[in-house]
Amino acid sequence: MAEQTAQQIPGHVLSAFQLDGRAGIPLGPEWDNGVRFGRVVVSEASDTAAWSGKARDHAGEFGAGIAVSRPVRATDGRLVVGGFKASEFVEGQVRARIDEAVSAALRYDEAMAGVEPPAADRGDAFATAERAVWRDYTPQPDDVVAHMDFVSCLLFSGDMVPTLTDLVPSSGKRPRGFTAALVIVDGLLAEACDAAVLDRWAHVPELRGLARRALEYRAACARAAGSDIRSIVERVDEVLVSE
Template sequence: MKAIPGHVLTSFQTEDPHPTPLGPEWGNGARVGRMVIAEAPAHATWSSKLREKITVPGVRVVRPVRATDGRFTVAGYRASDFVEGEPGHRVDEAIAAALRFDEAVAYFPAPTLDRDDAWARADRAVWAGHASHVKSGQLSHADFFGCCIFDGSLPPALTDIVPAEGPRPYGYSAALTLIDGLVAGAVDDAVLSRWSHIPDLLFLCDRALEYRTSLATTFGADANVSSNIDRVGSLLMSHRGATL
């Protein structure tokens, strides 16, 4: 991460001269005192407004930090409270948390952010042919697994809310978390059976894998990730055959 401008630090009332770099779960930002400052993505203000007020049972939602003038972003940066935790292989716990997230946000409208980045284009393309599912959908998290961190026996913490490009079916946040866990090799294949009670799980997993495949192609994923994506595709096909 590039150096945080001094006036940004001042706006968020911190002067720590030695920021500690953090990983993608924190938007590749840096810990500065009691907070994390990172470059603000297109959804930053929307996410901050929602994280400021939302409660998700069994999930520690990381709260945003406002600047001295009340803004959520300053000169392209945002700030959030820092909480301890590391990304982990606790995929089943993350899936359960993602389902609770979908339940908690069911009555919040999906945002209209007019994005045209690779993630937004991939998401729109994946759902373009499924108008009926989109019409009856809800706000969903497009990177729950990537934003979910764990600290011992504490409930998982959610560092950010990354919205899908439009309404998605209930359970899509969890299905995408499940697929991300499988592609990362962080969970056993039986995870599909353990969460088979999620409505239309295989359909949602197909969309999630298609989304990740598109992004892997766009960003040139390494051979190991591509191989894992192919393996997960075969796994889904096997489960579809078993349910016929």
Template sequence: MPAHVAAAFQADDRQPAVPLGAAWDNGWRLGTVALSRAVGPHTTWSARVRERVEVDGLRVVRPVRATDGRFLAAGWRASQFVEGEPGARVDETAAAALRLEAALVAGLDDGLPLPESDPEDVFCAADRAAWSTHEPRVLAGVEDGLHRDLLLKLRAAMGPLAGPAVPCHADMLATTVYAPGNPPALTDLVGVMHPRGYTAAQVIVDGLLAGAVDAGVIARFRHVPDLHQLLVRAAAYRVWVHVLLSRPEPAASAALAEVVDLLLSRPGGTL
């Protein structure tokens, strides 16, 4: 941990930095401050929103500003550290996702900013591809037979979606931590603009991919409007992330295929 970064965020570096996991973007803890590299277009937006938004039943981790008042310093960012670990509590996280979206929508009237995108960012590119209506152009660069087949299946299942695009979170399951006796805590936001319910749908798909929840979770959240269509796009997003990161992982590919088959096994996605 560079000393000038710790000083910029007034973090206590008298003790060795403690490595943190993926929920904290694989950063480091110094005292009460969690620091990580500022990577991707969402970092500043996340800080601005987390500084202000309030969500019922969810602890939102607040950002720490540098001494000059900015959210970033020398390519790093900081947040207040809270205790907790990621958990296989997919239903609880999906329910919190619905409340988060409601708070983000309400916050727009109070001046909360909209998410930003970056044409060079892999995750932004995966998100655009998953929602693109230009099938031939989007799929042209996919050479892997399995992933191309999965994307074609998902594309065929896509139908219209009702409702306007609202601020959503594309990685809530990975950025929610749990501690005994406390509500879940949200460590970060990866902002995207999609119809309401997408955050919960992405949580469900990610939980299924991780083997952290049973297939009945789809029925338990069937009250979410257009849930099946949102799940199809959430699965397409994860396939595209896998393709664009260029990291062949047979286990991940097998999990993607299994979840896609599950989602498409029944009309309307009911189980």
């Protein structure tokens, strides 16, 4: 999403979230390029923003190792107003702390047990790519809604519990461990970790198979965005297939 400024957010939106008259500070992609007004961040709402808000509203603490930014509702209770959403601001930055992110992703799976994915049949390029990756998969009873951009939404602040700024849901339920596999693949693609990460988390069931699906998904997303990362994907693929 494009970077927002306070001037670009309609006045009725700020009024609905009781933020009118306040000065805003533009934030980065970890906050959907939104604007911070004190302890509240306003940003453009995606197609799944209402789902994310409801899920985060009931989440509180995800567990001992992960927290979540709560949504801020408008004065009439809405989660989305005029194409914008609001969330509680939390301190922290996105860091290449891959092992900690993997641990948090596994706790995320526990927290999402019983949560259903968004009802709408999304037709965007990323959802289409995801469904193609899982076309041959038979759903299992303990599958959960995966987080498709976990690393980019996870903030670290010193020794504090890491916090998710948003939930980016899969279009359907996926095996537990897939979010963690996405974290590992993102780390390998960015060279933020080495192949040893696969050994450290080898106890996650079917980790390498999940990671191969994650890599296939990331490659498809790159193609949809017009990016050529074939050489990087090939490098990571070699890591995944080696024992």
